[in-house]
Amino acid sequence: MRDKPEQELPPWEKDPLSSFLANAAFNERASSVNLPEVYLLLKRVHATFDCVATAIERDNREELCVPRILLFRSQSAFLAATRLTMSGQAFEAAPILRAAIEQAWYALHIARDPRPLERSNVWLQRHDSPSAMNACKHEFTVANVRDTHRSLDPDAAKILQQLYDSTIDFGGHPNPKGILASLRRVDEGGAVTYRVGILNPDPLLMTMTLKMAVEVAIGVLRVGQLIAPDLLKVEGLDLTIEQLIKEVPRTFADGK
Numbered sequence: 001m002r003d004k005p006e007q008e009l010p011p012w013e014k015d016p017l018s019s020f021l022a023n024a025a026f027n028e029r030a031s032s033v034n035l036p037e038v039y040l041l042l043k044r045v046h047a048t049f050d051c052v053a054t055a056i057e058r059d060n061r062e063e064l065c066v067p068r069i070l071l072f073r074s075q076s077a078f079l080a081a082t083r084l085t086m087s088g089q090a091f092e093a094a095p096i097l098r099a100a101i102e103q104a105w106y107a108l109h110i111a112r113d114p115r116p117l118e119r120s121n122v123w124l125q126r127h128d129s130p131s132a133m134n135a136c137k138h139e140f141t142v143a144n145v146r147d148t149h150r151s152l153d154p155d156a157a158k159i160l161q162q163l164y165d166s167t168i169d170f171g172g173h174p175n176p177k178g179i180l181a182s183l184r185r186v187d188e189g190g191a192v193t194y195r196v197g198i199l200n201p202d203p204l205l206m207t208m209t210l211k212m213a214v215e216v217a218i219g220v221l222r223v224g225q226l227i228a229p230d231l232l233k234v235e236g237l238d239l240t241i242e243q244l245i246k247e248v249p250r251t252f253a254d255g256k
Contacts, residue, residue: 024087031086041251049075055235063116070107074100074220088199090209094171104223105145111227160219211252
């Protein structure tokens with residue numbers, strides 16, 4: 001955390017870890033320049049998250065306390081996945097996008113329960129005892145929280161489920177589509193070497209993952225609409241979210 005904005009940090013040292021961090025930071029900045037339209041959409045998504053967070057914070061009902069916290073963590077996960085992808089670590093971004101979806105589903109599962117405070121307590125008391133742990137595991141299965149979404153908005157739930165499955169394919173689990181994405185075959189003088197890159201700023205992979213991040217973020221924002229529909233409609237955020245949905249195919253057309 002930067003406590004003093006005017007503070008000048010010393011340059012990175014030359015050891016491998018310092019070089020890695022310096023290269024990752026360079027890739028992040030370069031990606032924002034090389035993918036200007038994508039980066040503009042990312043900024044709009046983040047700004048919308050901020051507006052939704054502010055709007056929901058004004059609804060200070062006690063039963064929405066835990067859902068608000070979970071939605072904020074989904075926003076944070078979107079930012080983390082964006083930063084990783086832009087640095088060249090798209091594979092590592094996938095598990096974080098998966099977490100963003102699960103946190104949104106948890107938030108909705110609590111908020112739309114007839115007794116949201118009781119369900120919040122099941123989650124909050126998870127580590128109090130073995131029985132509390134079992135109760136939380138039983139209540140907050142992926143199937144349960146997903147089904148809550150499906151019961152309220154089946155079309156949006158179907159899209160988010162497809163994205164959830166994609167995050168598993170591309171890094172949420174160690175599956176080949178994700179693991180092998182950065183594999184490179186190098187033939188040098190008859191010797192074949194397979195190299196696995198950690199920082200792999202491949203434009204196609206990066207763009208694909210950023211598109212998934214945006215779509216996950218929009219899915220999470222649509223969950224926010226189900227948690228506080230009247231509030232977001234008054235704020236005009238429902239129209240903003242619809243505009244973001246329309247911008248995705250335009251921004252990522254032809255593999256941009």
